[in-house]
Amino acid sequence: xxxxxxxxxxVIHSKDASVSVPFLDLSRQxxxxxxxxxxxxxAVCVSQQYILGPEVSAFEKETAAFLGVAEAIGCANGTDAxxxxxxxxxxxxxxxxxxxxxxxxxxxxxxxxxxxxxxxxDIDPETLNISPAATEVMINxxxxxxxxxxxxxxxxxxxxxxxxxxxxAERFKLVMxxxxxxxxxxxxxxxxxxxxSPIAAFSFYPTKNLNxxxxxxxxxxxxxxxxxxxxxxxxxxxxxxxxxxxxxxxxRLDSIQAxxxxxxxxxxxxxxKKRAERAAAYDLLLRSAGLLAKPGVTESLAPVRILAHDRHxxxxxxxxxxxxxxxxxxxxxxxxxxxxxxxxxxxxxxxQKVYSxxxxxxxxxxxxxxxxxxxLALPIFPEITAEEQATVVNAISxxxx
Numbered sequence: 001x002x003x004x005x006x007x008x009x010x011v012i013h014s015k016d017a018s019v020s021v022p023f024l025d026l027s028r029q030x031x032x033x034x035x036x037x038x039x040x041x042x043a044v045c046v047s048q049q050y051i052l053g054p055e056v057s058a059f060e061k062e063t064a065a066f067l068g069v070a071e072a073i074g075c076a077n078g079t080d081a082x083x084x085x086x087x088x089x090x091x092x093x094x095x096x097x098x099x100x101x102x103x104x105x106x107x108x109x110x111x112x113x114x115x116x117x118x119x120x121x122d123i124d125p126e127t128l129n130i131s132p133a134a135t136e137v138m139i140n141x142x143x144x145x146x147x148x149x150x151x152x153x154x155x156x157x158x159x160x161x162x163x164x165x166x167x168x169a170e171r172f173k174l175v176m177x178x179x180x181x182x183x184x185x186x187x188x189x190x191x192x193x194x195x196x197s198p199i200a201a202f203s204f205y206p207t208k209n210l211n212x213x214x215x216x217x218x219x220x221x222x223x224x225x226x227x228x229x230x231x232x233x234x235x236x237x238x239x240x241x242x243x244x245x246x247x248x249x250x251x252r253l254d255s256i257q258a259x260x261x262x263x264x265x266x267x268x269x270x271x272x273k274k275r276a277e278r279a280a281a282y283d284l285l286l287r288s289a290g291l292l293a294k295p296g297v298t299e300s301l302a303p304v305r306i307l308a309h310d311r312h313x314x315x316x317x318x319x320x321x322x323x324x325x326x327x328x329x330x331x332x333x334x335x336x337x338x339x340x341x342x343x344x345x346x347x348x349x350x351x352q353k354v355y356s357x358x359x360x361x362x363x364x365x366x367x368x369x370x371x372x373x374x375x376l377a378l379p380i381f382p383e384i385t386a387e388e389q390a391t392v393v394n395a396i397s398x399x400x401x
Contacts, residue, residue, distance in 0.1 A: 021379050021388045023340025024207060028383035029271075033263055040259040050255050052235075059258040060218075062265055068195045069220045071227035074253030075234045078181045078203020081217035082110035084251065085199045086149065088219070088229040089175045091116050095148040098138070098174070100130040101348040101360075102368040103153040107179050108349050110201075111151070118358065119145060120350050122365040126308040128321070128375070129155050131367070132164035139172055149175040154183035154193050156344070156377075157209065157275075157318035158309050162188045162196050177201070180220075184210040185272045187314030194220040204261060209275070209318055210268050212257040274382035275317040281386065282306075282320055282378065285393040291400065303400040319344060320380040325400075327374045333399045339392055342377045 030037065044055055056074050064072040075081050091097060093115035099107050101120040108118040119142065121135040130152045139147060150169045152160040169176045178200035180186070180193040187193065194200040204216035219230045232239060237248030286292055286304055293302035305323040309315050321344065324330055331341050348368040350360035362369065378392055 019387065019391045020338030021340060021384075021391050023342055023377075023379045024381050025383065026206060026211075026381075029381070032383075033267065036263045037260055040263050041256055044255045044259050047255075051252050053255045055255040055258040055262065056253050059253075059262045059265070062262060063218065064220070066265060066268075067192045067220055070222045070224060071220065073219045073221075073227060073230045073234065074258060075217045075219060075230075076251040076253065077215040078201060078205060078217040079106040079110055080234070080249075080251040081181075081201035081203065081219050082106060082151075082177075082179060083113050084219050084230050084233050085177050085201045085221075086110055086114045086116070086151075087233055088221075088226050089149065089177065089199060091148050091175070094146055096142075096145040097149045097151050098135060098147060099151040099179075100153050100155070100368070101350040101365050102128060102345060102371055103155060103179070103349065104181075104345065105349055105352065105354075106181070107151065107153055108355065116148070117145075118349070118355070119147070120360070120365060120368075122367045123371065124161075125367045125370070127155075127158060127161075127310070128307060128371050129153070129158060129160040130165070132161050132168060134367075135165070136168055139168070147172060147174055149177055151177045151179055153179040153181075154186055156307075156321055157183050157186050157316040158307075159183060159186050159188040159193055159196070159313045161310060163312070175199075181205075181217075182208065182318040183316060184208065185268050186316045189312045190314075195222070198223050199226055204257070209272060209316055210261065210264055212260050212264075214257060216253055216257040216261065217251075218253070271382040272316040275380060276315060278380055278382070278384055278389065279315070279317045279320050281389055282380070282393070285389060286322070286396075289393055289397040291393075291397060304396065317380055319377045321375050321377045323371070323374045324376055324396075325374070327376050330396065330399050331376060334392075334395055337395050339395055340379050343375060344377055345375075346372055348372050 060072045091114050095116040096119045097111045097116050098119050102123045111118045121138045122131055124131040152165055176197035178197045180200045181203035183193040188196055199221040202218040204212040221227050233248045234251040237244045237246040291304040293299040303325050334341050
């Protein structure tokens with residue numbers, strides 16, 4: 001485990017303190033590919049094939065090739081993708097699924113939706129991904145639970161420690177299901193997220209690295225039988241029109257979204273590389289501003305800490321997240337200067353009211369609870385400028401001065 005390796009972008013000082021910085025500006029991406037997008041959408045409208053159809057099939061094949069999987073199956077959204085993956089694996093009533101308490105609630109709600117019980121393991125304080133050590137301890141302490149699956153989240157665009165998690169899944173005979181909703185294009189030992197387990201789920205929500213103009217999702221798998229099951233479940237359990245083999249649902253990807261995603265898939269490697277470059281620039285700016293721990297100083301005493309990532313992981317920086325002192329005050333300070341930020345996530349899942357029936361209480365997962373109190377996501381997207389990043393860091397430095 002290590003901190004992000006800093007490259008050497010120049011330290012740029014913003015000359016205009018009044019410059020506003022959006023947390024995310026999708027219009028910049030759209031302007032760069034506007035003609036391609038409008039042409040693709042127009043072609044779908046001319047074809048009048050709006051649900052599934054050739055655009056969806058083409059996107060599925062192209063994505064499968066990009067990720068290195070046998071099959072990719074488009075669906076209505078990322079939450080449905082998680083549910084479809086669990087249902088296809090036969091997870092249901094009486095089963096328990098291990099996941100992280102520090103992520104978006106969709107991960108737990110998909111488990112609940114198939115009738116299973118979410119069971120949490122604490123996170124690694126350096127990466128904020130699920131901790132393999134905590135996972136193993138939790139399993140050993142909960143022998144009465146019927147654990148069926150392990151559902152790690154590749155948080156903020158960083159793959160979880162799949163080496164250690166795979167060993168745990170094999171030892172305890174658990175199905176591994178990746179929540180790769182935030183990690184399109186991320187890698188672990190050179191393999192893409194979504195190809196690291198028997199089945200995985202993606203989201204194409206507008207804020208994601210690979211995004212559509214609404215809701216969209218995808219299940220990826222190396223198992224042709226699982227792929228066939230997902231295809232049935234997403235379409236009313238129907239292998240052909242008006243014939244139904246089992247109870248299914250309506251969770252189909254529409255053709256306009258697929259057409260947009262096909263255009264953007266061609267650019268995703270370039271965009272992810274730019275995100276990584278901008279993340280490295282933030283690292284250097286924060287260090288140059290004296291906001292990070294100095295040699296010989298305990299890191300917890302520094303006003304800002306940056307997250308670490310494993311040397312085997314290729315990070316795609318869906319979010320650039322720092323841990324900081326007086327987080328809420330800092331966020332208000334940035335907002336006053338028209339600098340966007342966000343908190344992912346202010347209350348861990350185990351403390352959400354909807355999951356009070358699970359019996360967790362404050363202190364159950366101290367690392368997740370500590371992260372919820374001090375994480376802050378700074379503006380990052382491929383088109384953010386060096387001056388905008390300098391404006392962000394200068395404001396943070398001013399707050400702590």
